[in-house]
Every structure is written in C-alpha cells, then in structure tokens.
Amino acid sequence: MTNTPTTLEVPVAEWFDPQSAMRDPYPQFERLRALGPVVNAPVVNRVFLTTHAAVAEAEHRPEIFSSYSETNLTMVRSLGGRPMLRKDDPSHAAERSAINPTLRPRAVTQVWSPRFEANVERWIGHLLEVGPADADLNRDFAAPLASQNLIDLLGFPADVAVEDMRRWSTSYIAGIGNLLDDPEIWRRADQSQAEVNAVLDELLPRLRTEPNESITSHLLQVGLSEEIVRANVQLTISGGMNEPQHMITNLVWALSMHPDQRATVLAGEVNWGDVFEETARWQSPIGMVPREVAIDTEIQGTFLPAGTNVGLLLASANRDTSIFSDADRFDVHRTARGHLAFGSGVHMCAGRWAAKDAIAEHALPRLYERIPGIDLAPDRSPSWDGWVFRGITELPITW
Template sequence: MTTPTTEAPIADWVDPADLMRDPYPTYRRLVRDMPVAWVPALGRYLVTASEACRAIEEDQETFSAAVRGSGATMARAMGATPMLRKDDPDHARERTAINTTLRPKSLRAHWAPIFERNARTHLETLRSCGPDEADLNRDYAAPVASQNLIDLLGLRDVTVDDLRRWSHAFIAGTGNLLDDAEIWRRCDAAQDEVDALLAELIPFYRKAPDESITSALIASGLPVEQVTANVKLVISGGMNEPQHAVTNAVWALSRHPAQRRRVLADPSLWAKVFDEVVRWQSPIGMYPRETTRAVTLHGVALPAGAPLGVVVAAANRDPDAFARPDEFDIDRERRPHLAFGSGVHLCAGHWAARIAIGDVAVPLLYAELPDLRTDPRRPESWDGWVFRGLTELPVTWHA
C-alpha cells in the first residue's frame, strides 16, 4: 500500500539536552509517531525508521553525503574534503585505496597479532590500577583503540595521548558550525602537527610501502591533500567507536549475568556479543545527508537541499526491524543492523572493529579477568548522541 505524501511533522519537543543524557526515550517516540520529522532545535530532519535510513543509503544520487554545513566544517577541519563527504565516483576512488588493508584476510593475517599485543599491554595497565581504582575506558578501551589506530595508520613516534588529542580536535572542528575561534585554534594546531608528521611519512612510504592505511593511500596516487585529509578522517572517526564498543560490551554483560555466563562458557558466542552490543548501544548515533532534489521519503515530502540526520541508533531499535528492540539479547534472530551504516558508505573500518574488539580486546579481558564487572561503588558517565559512549566506567574484579 502506498503511503500518502504529507508534509513533515514538526518535533518541536525534541530537546538536545535530553539527547545528550539518554537519547533512547526520544528515539522511541520519534520512531513510533514521526519517523521522518523536522526538528527545529537541531535545524534538520531526523530520520529514525530503519526502512527510511536504508532507503537513504541505497540512493546516493538523491541523498548526498556531500552535505553543506558540516561538510564545509569538515573540509576546514581536515584541510580538504575527505571521502566521507563525497559521493561516487570520487568516494569510490579514495575508498578503494584502503580497502585491501581493511579486508578480513589482511586484518586476520597481519593485524590481529598487533591488536592482541596492544590489548595485552594495556590489560597490564588496567590490572596495575587494581580492582578498586581501575576505569575501563581510561585504562584499557581508549588506549587500546588509540594504539590500534596508530598502528593501522602507520604513524611513527605518536603516543596514544597525541592521537586522542588530534581526534577530539578534528571532531570538534567538524561540528564547529558556530565558528568558535578556540575550537579552530585547537583544530589548526592538530592539523599542523599531523601535516608535519605526514610530510616525513609520505616520502618514507613512497620508498618503503607497507600494509598501513597511510602507505596504501600514498601508493594509490591520490594528491597529497587527499592523502592527508583522509588520514585525518581516520584519526577523527576511527578511535571513538572501537573504544565505546569495549566499554559498552562490559557494561551490557555486567547487567545481563546469565548471558555473560554463557559467553564465558562458549567463546564462539563473542561474535554475537559484538553484533548485539553495537546494535543495542550504537557508538555512531547519527550522520548527515542532504537531498539533491525534492523527494518523498517514508511518506513525507522533503524539499531539495533538505538537511537530514540519519539516526542509525534509533533505526537499530525500530520494532519493525527487530523484535523486542530495547532488550539486549545475544540470541536474537540475526538481522542486519545499521551500526556501521550501509550501502557504498558502509564504514570502511567495520571489519577492523569486529576483529580488534569483538575477536581480541573484549574476549581477552574476560579470559584474563573472568569475573570482571562494572563497579557500583563508583559513578559511571555516558556522553553524546551523535557519537555516544561511556566516558567513565569503573570496573572491579576479585584480586
């Protein structure tokens, strides 16, 4: 049955502060009552239904990744427009350059031992903090994600603190729609540091190519400004999601002890844990698109140039796509989710995250500390909705 075309409902009740605290009550109401809605507080249409989000990703000619606003600030933050804000064929040309590095075969053969080395190193840091002081995000998840990214990119003489600072600066710059001068100051400083590093690495990798993403971008023949912009893109987007997948997994299993016991008894279930964690508490909550023409989406008429927020975190709890969507259940029927997007813009690093976090970092935690759990004696802290995760997660275990 064809849904009649209507003007978009106005969700003037959506409060950005509520989204920051816990977006899921807002998402439930949007999915149920107005899955494509204009949100005045955000200055964009939010798309929350799974079917509508997938329709957007299947039609890049109508729903462009080359958005104004955040697209312009991203180009400013990174010195040029990276592949994330391009459509095919330009997007495909740059994406193809790194595909070989990020394929499962290459990741398992070359990178998995490196991921394990990094996880074991920072597991010792976690242990050294002890069961009364350890914070899973600070002591394990964040440094493991940072070091994995440093290695994948082939960055030399870079610390996890350097990478974290650069990532935060580039993300803040991309979101700097109000043109805050202090944000640009930090972002420009990060740009200068990364540009200086790449000025040394580009000639090095031209002479001595290896399996790193930076080496692959250089070998592809892309202009230097596109190499540097895409390295900065990976720095900005490749740390938070794996980091939050670690903490979200431990948080979820601590609250579902029966499922935790089953996984510890049967390690083959770790892949299901990873998939359910990123569906249930999606680290990437929303990303932008823009209409190139007037179009009807999910029965709602949208004008050309409409700014859209594709809310994949809401779509991943759409009851039309998932039974009992608000429950964490590793036994649910396997259905494709949108935690990594879909279509041509499916996250290039999704296999790296699955292997580094789902196969290595989280299983290793429980292999070494089988009674690891969140510590109710100390407060935890969540933050964000565009990117959402635990910024503080105290954990404990029997010493």
C-alpha cells in the same frame, strides 16, 4: 472537490533537545519514531529519518541523499579538508578503493591480528598495574588499545603517543558533531589538525620511497593528491579510534548490567562476534550521519525539496521494533543482522572488519580470560556522552 495530497506533511519536533540527548538520546528517538519516519528538528536544522526503513532507503539512494554538501560542513571544518565520507561516487569510490586492501578480512587476519593481539596483552598488563581500586576501563584499556591499534593501522611512527592519538580523535569527533558551532571545539580541532599534519610532513615522503601495508601508504600508492591523503588520514583518526574504543566499554558495561547473559557468553554458549553485533545495535557508537537532498524527492511518502539537510538516525533505526522485537532490550541471543550501526550501502564503515576482529577476537575474550572477575565498580559511576557520536567516557571497574 478537494484534492487529496500525494505526500505526507513533515511533523515537527520542536521539543527535540540536543543537550538532553547528550545524556541519553533513546527516549527522544522513541518519540521521534512515534511521530513518523521523517521528522523536522528545527533546533539542529535537520530533517531526521528515524526508522530502519527510512534510513536504509536513504543509504541505498546516494545519488539523492548526497554525502556532498556545501552547507553541511562540520566534518570538513573539523578535519581541515573534505574526506571520502563527504563525497559521492565516483570520487568516493576512488578513495575508498585505496584503503580497502588494508581493511579486508583476509588482510586483517594475516597482517593486523597479530598486532592487535600484542596490543591487547600490553594494555591488559597496564590495567592490572593500575589495580582494581582505581581502574577505569576507558582510560586504562579501551582508549589506549584503540589508539595503539590505529597508530599501527595508519603506519604512524612508534613515537606517536597513544594519548596524543586519543586527543586528536576526540577533538575531531567533537568538531564533526559541533552543530551548535562552539568556538572552543573548533580551537581543539585546529590544534589537532596542526599536530597530525606535522607527523604527516615527515611520514609521507618516507612512505613514498618505502611503502608498507598501512592505510596511509595505500592512499599514497594509488596516486591520490596529498590534500586528499591528509583529509582521509584525519577521517580515519576520527572514526578509527572512537568507535572501537566505545564498543569495548559498551560491551563490558552491557554484560555487567546483564550478568545472566554474561555467564552465558563466558560459558561459550554465544560467540563474541554475535555479542559485538548486538551491542553495536543496542548502543550504537554512531548516532547520526548527515546527508543533503540533491534533487526534489519523496521518501516514505514524504516530500523533501532539494537542499534539505537530513540526519540519518542510525541509533534510532537500530531500536525500531518493526525490525527488532523488544528492541530496547539487550539480548545476546538475538540475531542482530541488518542493524545499521556501521551504516549501509556505499558508505558502510570501511573499518568494521578490523574493529570486529580487534574487539571480538582479541580484546574482549582475552580481557575476561585474564581478569575473569571484572565488573563495574559499585562506588564509582560510569559517564556517557554524545548523540551524534555516543559512548562511555568513564567506566570505573573492579575485580
């Protein structure tokens, strides 16, 4: 009599190609889901969780699928310290609770919305100055707007340039996704760390005596060590610009590629908040988040030993047809609730309300009000990049 195995064997995706995924990860994500909810990808030393059910289960078992790791250290290396996203509770909760007051919906509406609105007007003005023949929505609007919003949220001095904030964020994101250990990516991350720390050297003493409503100030006010404050400021720079920036360009690109749906939105038949959520599901700015298995466990019928490096494929989960019908299709009429674009559980993105307010309440409605004919430039092509973090790097537009 043969013994029936109690767990499934982990299928292996030897074919997974991170370079190809940089151009478009979704065909490979579909193949991964077809193999199963748990798939080994040896080239990146990760066991991927590919389906909505698998990713959601792991996100709600943080004691097993740990954010803390002594081997999965690209974020720690990139930021020069261990931020809250690479910690478990109670340390994570203590640091997360420090910034929550800055980013709760009420604070966003009362404190930050007026600043977001002013920044939108400024950078739409810049876009109009560049003109329809040469405009790039990422370079001339999305990136500087997201950068200025982040400068304000962090309480950084007014003389910090939007281009410097963009460069810092880009270098950190590249480092966090540097699974192939490219030394040039580490060099740029180290340079950004040095420049940001120079800003903090002057800012932190001032905020200790003159606190304000910024993220940096709130981190200080609860008595966290300076090392922890710096690590979490660097973390905020990495995600606080990248995701809002890409959501703006992704959303305009998606509407331009679907002109009938764009007309529906501009006629007021669908609200911008729902368009934001569907865009986040369809073109997720965060493709994968890492976890490490703390103790031997089973997930979705598959055994994973302690120490396994796991990648939660948020972007793949958001195309899972068992949750979202016709999931590869962009549909502003869809109820995208339950998508995992900003994570789930205790590590759900703290800045999601600020990003949604800045984009769905201010940036996009006002952009289409002031430039109603905005569309993709027919003679210049957009460029996409990334699969761990993904977005449009060039979006030529005209009007």
